[in-house]
Amino acid sequence: MSAPPDFDTESPSAVRAAIRSGAFRGFTNTVARGHVQGNLMIVPAEHADDFAAYCALNPQALPLLGRSEPGSPHIPGIAADLDLRTDVGGYMVFRDGELVDTPREIATVWRDDLVAFVLGCSFSFEAVLQRQGVRLRHIDEGSVSAMYVTGIETKPAGRFGGPLVVSMRALRAADAIRAITVSQRYPQFHGEPVHIGWPSLIGIDDLARSYGGHGLTELHDDELPVFWACGATAQLAARQARLPLCITHYKAHMVVTDLPIDGTAADPSFEKEKTS
Incomplete structure (x- = not known):
């Protein structure tokens, strides 16, 4: 059995420090659970406004939490000490739409013309x-939600477009109903599901073949697949646009912010503990 972490796993700044030092390399869905986490998308400045427009046209998949100034790896509005070059735990570097590297930090790749976007993530709800x-x-089971490319097209902007990517959670029927009523209160984290049930109805042929090749993909007999819009939609759109350079977070290693989840709900009453 591995030793427990020697840092405060509920403190977002402590989690970021542990990531920065290399002390923590795990999935972020089990840390800083009271704080907002986000997808990372970094593009050259010449494509930044088109990407922002793409987010605005597809807000359920791409709810915008923050945007950096050109050349800055910081977004003070979401975390004062956050350095997007070192604090994410894993990155994916794409050139002309092709994955070329998965580094632990991107200080050597960073350029003065890059603009970073942080988008809402379902880990937060x-x-x-x-x-x-x-x-x-x-x-x-120590895993994460699986992602899938659907047959649903997003609304294009500039060079950005393509199919919607979704995340899937295997839920019992009663849990699926409750998940709808809870998640719809969090549009910043994709809101309510886009589909429940037969995957083929949204263009998913095989649950065993997830986007990125990770996550829980097998259902128990008493479970339904429940699908939420996913921020990985942006990654796929940038790849299909064949941008000369695009950097994203590595799968399930999200941007950990200082934003409290309690402060982002549309209805604060949904933050109360479940009572019998």
């Missing part, structure tokens, strides 16, 4: 779902 009594089997 998973702690809320659990507090409301929803069982998330992928967390119980």
